[in-house]
Amino acid sequence: MLLDLKIQNPHIKHSNCILIILTTMPLQNENLAPTKIVEVRSYSIKEGKKYYVVRLNNYLHKEISEKELKRLSPVLYYKEMQLQKEE
Numbered sequence: 001m002l003l004d005l006k007i008q009n010p011h012i013k014h015s016n017c018i019l020i021i022l023t024t025m026p027l028q029n030e031n032l033a034p035t036k037i038v039e040v041r042s043y044s045i046k047e048g049k050k051y052y053v054v055r056l057n058n059y060l061h062k063e064i065s066e067k068e069l070k071r072l073s074p075v076l077y078y079k080e081m082q083l084q085k086e087e
Contacts, residue, residue: 027057034058037073040080052080 028038039055050066054076070077 026059028059029057032057037069037076040069040076043080043084 027034029036032038034057036057037054038057041053041055041061043050043052045051051063052066052069053061053063054069054073055061064072066077069080
């Protein structure tokens, strides 16, 4: 879809294409915002910092830092901490 839009109209900027894709993606839960974090998929440690791959309500995945996860979704952050303690 992204490539088709650029071919049809070369004046469309990259950010506009992303906006179009984000607004047309189906939502897992209609009551939540498209960018709401609904699931923590995995984590990795880079340069001593922990990063999480999360799934948003519109099914897109995003990598965020531990600090961002704690701020954006405290409930999922604490659930993830409990799972890591059990491992």
